[in-house]
Amino acid sequence: MRRIDVITISLAVFFGGGLLYLVFQAIGLDGLSAGVWSQALLVVVVLAWTSSYLFRVANKDMTYNQQIKDYEDAVLQKRLEEMTPEELRKLQEEIEKEQ
Incomplete structure (x- = not known):
């Protein structure tokens, strides 16, 4: 949540209190x-x-945690895209052995 969102919500709560009164x-x-x-x-x-x-x-x-997760996913995706077909097959074989 951005600061402007917090300020807007705070003002809405303040004026909502006056309206309730x-x-x-x-x-x-x-x-x-x-x-x-x-x-x-x-x-x-x-x-x-x-x-x-x-x-x-x-x-x-939280937003920060989501940003970190998105960044890690993007880095992993980029690494996968840069791998050669041989490396991808080797990685797939390693994954199958672990399972």
């Missing part, structure tokens, strides 16, 4: 209760967002 006031809650409920919902949203991030970190499903 106005919605709670519109449905009849007083200012204090509307503030408490909007803050409680914002805390739940932020905790869910943080837990989803921690889940992606734990599963190594």
Whole structure:
């Protein structure tokens, strides 16, 4: 996730909290209760967002990890393309022996 994405999401959460406050006031809650409920919902949203991030970190499903994997795959593909047919046959025989 890029910095601009984080800033955009943060602003959306901030303005969403203000909107929640106005919605709670519109449905009849007083200012204090509307503030408490909007803050409680914002805390739940932020905790869910943080837990989803921690889940992606734990599963190594981050952009950096994906970039490394893509780079390694590209290097291996390039090495395979550069191999001669003899080398490819030899490699295939080695793989078959291991299995």
